[in-house]
Amino acid sequence: MKSVVAYLRVSSGKQERSGLGTKAQREYIATAAKSNGWNIVAEFVETVSGSIAPADRPECSKAIAACREYSADFVVAKLDRVGRDVEHVAGLMKRVDVKVATMPNADNFALHLFAALAEQERKFIAQRTKDAMAALQRDADAGKAEAVAKVNRRTQGLEKGRGKATGKEGKATIAAVAKAAALNAVTRPHIEACLYNKLNTLQAVADCLNTKGIITSRGSAWNPTAVRRLMIALDLSFDKAA
Known part of the structure; x- marks a missing residue:
């Protein structure tokens, strides 16, 4: 032991x-x-x-x-x-x-790889968010009605969040998003490997992940529904893996 x-x-x-x-x-x-x-x-x-x-x-x-x-x-x-x-x-x-x-x-090599992937994924997410917000602001500055409405809603939401006592709800949401992003980054190479092996059903991918010893964010085994949600979050599909 x-x-x-x-x-x-x-x-x-x-x-x-x-x-x-x-x-x-x-x-x-x-x-x-x-x-x-x-x-x-x-x-x-x-x-x-x-x-x-x-x-x-x-x-x-x-x-x-x-x-x-x-x-x-x-x-x-x-x-x-x-x-x-x-x-x-x-x-x-x-x-x-x-x-x-x-x-x-x-093993240590795999964990080092997962850590690097997770760190890179966080950087990608931060940059994509920054670029998207910059593009939205440019459209708003140009007078595009839809962009102006989105910026206003975002500003109102931030102000509302600051008004809550200690901002607990907002912080909890940010923590949940960060947790999900980190877990998805760690799981990505595993599900991509499963898809690379030409698995073409959600149940087959779930079985593949379970065989690898990977568990969901809730600590449970994978099932077709959980796999479908993960593939959507990671923008993966059976066609793209082909």
Whole structure:
């Protein structure tokens, strides 16, 4: 039985409500440990921003030391619990073997690739959003009625969001969107590989993802409905994969 040290991280207490709280992370890790025969020998939890390097986080440093003490692997619920910077993920993997509960069969090389893809996807999303808003503003400045209406609605929505106490609803929405984008980026290479193998039904793709050990954002197995939603989100289709 392989020994693992569990590391749980939240950026703030509010993440408990966003689905990334310690309870959810602990459940992900426990499920993966049961399925893969891992023995959780220690657990470390801390509240710290993912922008801080793992080696500079007190509890993460303790977890790394525990891995050496127990000859154990370092396990997190999701890769972004290590950090959203690919350099942070790569730096940690130089010190310990990393396992991710949602991708239990991925080795360090695969995790490095997923981290790079996720980081690139976030950059693409940010740039596309920026370009779209700039184009919309140009149309509004040119007097196009539809664009003016959209800009006005957006401005009103932002003002309404600022008026809410601490902006909880807006922040929760942003967190949910960011979480979905990161998960989609990590899952993309897997579903593309399934489609590349000429699978042409939603059930076949679901079976492919389940065989790879990939799970949905809710921690469950894939089904045709979940696959269809993911393919729409990633703008993938069976025709494009052909």
